[in-house]
Amino acid sequence: MGDNDESTQMKKEYGHYTFRKVVFISVSIILVFILFWVSLCVGTRSLSIDQVYSLFWDHVNGIVYPTNSQEWFDDRIVWEYRVPRALFAIIAGVSLAVAGSVMQSVMKNPLADPYTTGVSSGALFGVAVAIVLGLAVGSGGIEGIGVVINAMIFAMVPVVVIVLMAPFFKKSPASLILAGVAVSYLFNSLTSLLLITTDAATLHMVYIWQIGSLADLTWDAIPLTFLITLAGLLIVLPLANKLNLMSLDDKTAKSMGLDVENLRILCLCILSLMATVVISYVGVIGFVGLVVPHIVRLILGSDNKYTLPATAAFGALFLLGCDIISRAIDVSAAIPVGVVTSFVGAPIFLYLIIRQKRTMW
Known part of the structure; x- marks a missing residue:
């Protein structure tokens, strides 16, 4: 009887453990859905929920408003600007947060995120090359897809360098992070050299990329970002149990049959690509991949089977919430979302450092 009572108690505790995590994920998804509709109302022209719902429903049903009427302009505002912006914020938030969470697991470092590998610095240098020098790969020049391709190519250069140099570092997490920091400083210096030779207008364009902005997004940014984020999730999520083993000492993980070095390099490449496609369209948005995983671990623990979907x-x-704040603040100039994420994320991160429990890692 004693064994049965103990088994029943353990099942109850595990059920409560699982229920809490499922509730957190479910509530987060519901709130994302709610904020999606709120984001369609916020902007230089404020719209009510009823107006947005009516515009949304009419557009889906193919109703066309008279050209240049107020409803026609509102329909364009919602469908050509606010809907793709909200969708991109959701996709980018998923991509950056999951990339940061997995990066911290495989690197065994709470300060690791995709930008630690030099991805952001490489992408910014690619943008500077396209805008300052006019050297853009592909079609579209500095006004089109050429800047995006440039950013993606140069963002992956640090990853390639780290992968090639990994055997010399014995593929240790600390060495990989230090290599990423070194490459990051190199690209930052090259970007600075380009910027001191350019005019104020061009400098402003590069600056917007440097701090991250969701303004001027169109539907063209959605397909590639969504596909790469989805592909990354389909690869990373099934690896949750292996990522849990990565939190152990490398020797212990190897003794349990895990190929630690190759898994770390694989995750590094996948996560960098996920972050790269976001940076390529909107620039460097900080603190999402750094703060969000810490908040989730503080609430749910460090089991990646639940932490990864909760982090997403x-x-x-x-x-999405930070983007709504950036648009809701009534100032003469639009506030880039990267400024809001830093403003909100920095104090949260300081608080988490103070409250951090070693058991989280």
Whole structure:
């Protein structure tokens, strides 16, 4: 009887453990859905929920308003600007948050995120090359897809360098992070050299990329970002149990049959690509991949089977919420979302450092 009572108690505790995590994920998803509709109302022209719902429903049903009427302009505002912007914020939040969470697991470092590898610095240098020098790969020049391709190519250069140099570092997490920091400083210096030779207008364009902005997004940015984020999730999520083993000492993980070095390099490449496609369209949005995983671990613990989907949902919620704040603030100039994420994320991160429990890692 004693064994049965103990088994029943353990099942109850595990059920409560699982229920809490499922509730957190479910509530985050519901809040993302709510904030999506709120984001369609906020902007230089404020719209009510009823107006947005009516415009949304009419557009889906193919109703066309008279050209240049107020409803026609509102329909364009909602469908050509606010809907793609909200969708991109959700996708980017998922991508950056999951990338940061997995990066911290495989690197065994709470300060690791995709930008630690030099991805952001490489992408920014690619943008500077396209805008300052006019050297853009592909079609579209500095006004089109050429800047995006440039950013993606140069963002992956640090990853390639780290992968090639990994055997010399014995593929240790600390060495990989230090290599990423070194490459990051190199690209930052090259970007600075380009910027000191350019005019104020061009400098402003590069600056917007440097701090991250969701303004001027169109539907063209959605397909590639969504596909790469989805592909990354389909690869990373099934690896949750292996990522849990990565939190152990490398020797212990190897003794349990895990190929630690190759898994770390694989995750590094996948996560960098996920972050790269976001940076390529909107620039460097900081603190999403750094703060969100810490918040989720503080609430749910460090089991990646639950932490990864929870991080994805909360990352979308965090970035979408920050974007709404950036548009809701009534100032003469629009505030880039990267400024809001830093303003909100920095104090939260300081608080988490103070409250951090070593058991989280």
